[in-house]
Amino acid sequence: MTFGRVLFFMLLTLFLSAMPGPGLHAAQLRLECPEVIGIGLPFVVRVESDEPLDRLRVEWAGKTLTVPGAGKKAVEFLLGTDVLKSRPGSETLRILKLGLSPLAVQTSILVEQRDFPEQRLTVPTEMASPPAAVQERIARENAEIRAVLNTVSPDSHLILPLMRPVPGEVSSDYGLKRFFNDMERNPHRGLDLRAALGDPVRAAAPGQIVLAADHYYGGRSVFLDHGLGVFTVYMHLDDIKVRQGDMVEAGEILGLAGQTGRVTGPHLHLGLYVLDLAMDPAALFFAKQSQ
Ligand SMILES: [Zn+2]
Known part of the structure; x- marks a missing residue:
């Protein structure tokens, strides 16, 4: 040829x-x-x-x-x-x-774009602007949080709709434009749910506890990894009942509601993150569930 x-x-x-x-x-x-x-x-x-x-x-x-x-x-x-x-x-x-x-x-x-309402809060000066002495702590905790939320675990445990972690109503929606003592701060990037001191806080979906820590802003916080870059975060807890590495089912108790960190009263701040982007968890609740 x-x-x-x-x-x-x-x-x-x-x-x-x-x-x-x-x-x-x-x-x-x-x-x-x-x-x-x-x-x-x-x-x-x-x-x-x-x-x-x-x-x-x-x-x-x-x-x-x-x-x-x-x-x-x-x-x-x-x-x-x-x-x-x-x-x-x-x-x-x-x-x-x-x-x-x-x-x-x-x-x-x-x-x-969506229109988000304004929320104006009057708080002690040191709460509106953290003192210089804690800046290093805040930077360290922020780096720790970013490292966790940028992790992509390959196994998906997410089950939708999410289960409500506490039965209480929403007290502050996602996206609120926030002013502390008339100074504009970052918008509210989670959902506040009414909860009394000591109320059980439950996992919104199955996953693994990847961080359980006491942070300046979030207070006692639990970070739950659902896989494929999806996390739910539970803040201002009075007490944490799980340990890093634990696998939990939806509805399992993670801790007790409280008012630790930068807050004006007891409530649960629920965060939803995908690839380190904070989004509205309310969109993933099908309906109120009795616990
Ligand atoms: Zn909040």
């Missing part, structure tokens, strides 16, 4: 392998997610494939997330935006199917 004929057959083979054969169709990824979402709201993304999925790489808001496919043809995971860190406008969601026959799909999601 001459070199020219070899080249011809190689090119022909390449051409044919790029064409879908009779009775075959090119493998596809189908993506289900909202087209428009309010800022600070979490949302579920579903990816379906014609073939078993090995793993997906998800690119969203400058972050990446690897989602194991475990040989299934559909996976779901949680994403969202943050009232403080995100900006309204168009954001690209890109999904890459890794492994054999890699594929990529992408879509644009419009992040819409």
Whole structure:
């Protein structure tokens, strides 16, 4: 066979392998997610494939997330935006199917501004502006929290809807524009639920305790890792009843409600984080559950 004929057959083979054969169709990824979402709201993304999925790489808001496919043809995971860190406008969601026959799909999601009410609080001066002596402590604790919330554990334990950690009503919504003694501070990036001193605080979903600590702002706090970059955080506890490393079920007692940290009275501050973006946990409660 001459070199020219070899080249011809190689090119022909390449051409044919790029064409879908009779009775075959090119493998596809189908993506289900909202087209428009309010800022600070979490949302579920579903990816379906014609073939078993090995793993997906998800690119969203400058972050990446690897989602194991475990040989299934559909996976779901949680994403969202943050009232403080995100900006309204168009954001690209890109999904890459890794492994054999890699594929990529992408879509644009419009992040819409929402109007959040103002909350004005009068507090002791040292509470509005932490004294210089505690700045180092705050920086250290912030670094510890960022390291935890930027971890992506591969196993998803998240079960939706979330279970309410305390039966009390919402006392401060997510997103409130906050003023302490007329000075604007960061918006409220969690949900405050009414709770009396000593009320049990329960896990909103199954997961692993990855941090149980006493912080300047959050007081006694529990960080619960649900996998795939999703965390719920429980702050201002009077007492912590779990240890770092513990696996907990939804509804298991994590601690007792209190007023530790920077607060004006006993309540539970519940945080929801995905890839270190703080979003509104209220969006993931189906209904009030009696405990
Ligand atoms: Zn709060």
